[in-house]
Amino acid sequence: MNLPPLAPWQQRACAQAADAIAAGHFGHATLIVGPPLIGKRAMAEHLARRVLCLSPRADGEACGVCKSCTLFAARSQYEPVETRPDGSLSHPWGHSAHPDLQLLGYEVNQKTGKPRGEIVIEQIRSLSESMGLTAQLGGAQVVIVDPVDAINWNAFNALLKTLEEPQPGRYLWLLSSNPARLPATIRSRCQRLELRLPPRAEALDWLRGRGHAPALAEEALDAARGHPGLADAWLQGDGLELRRSVAQDAQALQGAQGTPIEVAQRWVADGRAAERLQHLAELALHEAAGLTDAAATRRLAARFDAANRARELLRSTVRADLAVAESLMTWYRNQ
Structure with a gap:
């Protein structure tokens, strides 16, 4: 599965993180925050592909042809499954074929066939076990949790243990639209990377590039208080x-x-x-x-x-x- 290109504000956040990684300033655990639909997952996926690449280009971007990039592209696509009672979309991750990339989110309940309403302790224990293993391709290892807000309180203690035992070359990225809901013990052990709303002109250019009529793009963006991802979702539906x-x-x-x-x-x-x-x-x-x-x-x-x-x-x-x-x-x- 090829990743879609990043929006300009997503690209800026990704470049900021990539520069920190190259300089050795990017920590073991990072809390990636921003409003829903701003593109936290898209940014994290692009960064993961870059970090995991075994033969990066001169500019640091993923080569696209090494074994890691091939496995990264082979993972299955995820699709929205249902609308939750709170109005949010539940979309479990697709299966990752990459041995050093773990994607953690709402799992499908095998009994009901529907996504669970939370991330449970068994998933966090599996995360901890995988991060304790040696990277199979000999490079980095990345775990992305989306949304970390959905972890239940029993599982947070298990996550805290993982945060307290960092290992070189292991990256844990926690995606959140509501970081205030997280325990202070979790927030205090993570670096923070924030995706902010872009300037109005940039957001309008992006919406028009998505094929939306200029007048509708302006109406939707104003209604969404400058949030291009939300405006785009409204215009798509x-x-x-x-x-x-x-x-x-x-x-x-x-x-x-x-x-x-x-x-x-x-x-x-x-x-x-x-x-x-x-x-x-x-x-x-x-x-x-x-x-x-x-x-x-x-x-x-x-x-x-x-x-x-x-x-x-x-x-x-x-x-x-x-x-x-x-x-x-x-x-x-x-x-």
């Missing part, structure tokens, strides 16, 4: 249309057209309540921008918090329609 429908529902509730429970039941019916709640939170932020009225700002802040709280509740056993309805109450009759 119906995310922008969904956002518009959320705005219409919010406006209707402010005018007492319909009730929060009616709208909530409609929102959860197709399993996309979390996506709508994300749009609702972003809508509150957008409306709050530039406000000077303290009461209006507090109201919109309450709406933002309520939408995000409801998204978190969707991960629990609380009835989805009730969690969503509680969030929508903050919009009802412009409360």
Whole structure:
């Protein structure tokens, strides 16, 4: 499987890491952070191919023809499997044919045929065992965990032991969109590499290069608050249309057209309540921008918090329609 080219902001992060590795300043464990869909996994894969290459080019890039590069390209592709209750896509890694590359993520539950909701301790123990072995091709060894946020608390202790026993030539890269959720003991033992949102002009150029019409690219990028990966995902699917429908529902509730429970039941019916709640939170932020009225700002802040709280509740056993309805109450009759 050939890797797609990196976006400019991903390339900058990859070059930064590659320079640190070449200078011997890249540590055993690195926490790679950034918002969802910014390209953390793509960047980590490109860097892994470069690190594992047995005959790198003069510029340090992977040669593409050595045994390591051939095995790297032979791994199977991964595809999104399902949308989780919290709205995130679950996509287990494809199988890695490379003996010195381990890809750790949501495993498929053999009983249900669906991805697990977390990374369990058995997976972390397997990770630790593999990192204790000699690299089979005689070069480096790379383990990528995506998302590290999904590791359950029992497994974090096993991961901590691995972090405390670094070995030369072993790289452990932990990908996270929510690093604050990680234990401080994990964060403190990792270097940090952050993928940041690019300048607006660069993001628009990239979106247009992806084939999106300029006007739609601008609308989506503005709606995504400058996040090109999110804007692209919306434009590839119906995310922008969904956002518009959320705005219409919010406006209707402010005018007492319909009730929060009616709208909530409609929102959860197709399993996309979390996506709508994300749009609702972003809508509150957008409306709050530039406000000077303290009461209006507090109201919109309450709406933002309520939408995000409801998204978190969707991960629990609380009835989805009730969690969503509680969030929508903050919009009802412009409360």
